[in-house]
Amino acid sequence: MFDLTGKRALVTGATGGIGEAVARALHAQGASVAISGTRAEKLEALAGDLKERVHLAPCNLSDLDAVDALPKTASEAMGGLDIVISNAGVTRDNLMMMMKPDMWDEVLKINLTAYFRLAKASLRGMTKQRYGRIIGVTSIVGVTGNPGQANYAASKAGMIGMSKSLAAEVAGRNVTVNCIAPGFIATAMTDALNDQQKEAILGKIPAGAMGAPEDIAAAAVYLASEEARYVTGQTLHVNGGMAMV
């Protein structure tokens, strides 16, 4: 099950902890992967590790014209595009009373608008070939909210709403659109927390531990697979029981 041999996947944010794990997992299931990210040397190191069926597609997601072009670049490199994982994201946290408009704009642009542009630019090929998997990596806070993250939570909730709408539009074309909502996953982003913060978070997780990037990658493999063909417009929460919705 979950064999992805012959499938062609684009992963954004592939230099981050979750994105890298997703790219590795899709590749391990047999897919070709186009990996996108801003840190060229990390992309090259990942490509070197994967050796074959891997293509570099560096892209700065704040440049929306570059985002529009990304699916085409990936498709030309791999001979088509079946799976798009929109994983890149940024945070600019602050209490909303202190949040400057540009902190809002930047987060919405990179997390939500870039997802819209990436998905839109992928649709023509997917509807035509009558096969596609679009997966947005959102966040638990898009559903629960989180103090200090009004912009980030809004962008992640927006991804869920957009995915549901698009899912309804293209379901008849065998294109599914789903989100994965990670809870607290141990990455460079969470390494920045101090011990007290980590302890407070762990107290809220029934599983008693942070998740690993591989937990998210497994969800991505499932949603990308042929076996998940009847699952669309959903948000798969991977959070150790931290929020049950």
Next chain:
Amino acid sequence: MSDLAERVKKIVVEHLDVDAAKVEPKASFIDDLGADSLDIVELVMAFEEEFDVEIPDDAAETIQTVGDAIKFIEEQKS
């Protein structure tokens, strides 16, 4: 029918999987040929590729029948 009209018809028949006899100029994509709104978007994309023309979104919305499509493409080509 002109050569252009025949090519339009062929795309419609293939894409909507309908009987060629039903694809006449006054046939409405939605009412007569069973298309949905996404089918129309896809047909417009297929016309753009086949005839190497650019069909703007607001023009695409006015293309309701097979005849509308033929007329629009003829105008673009002339």
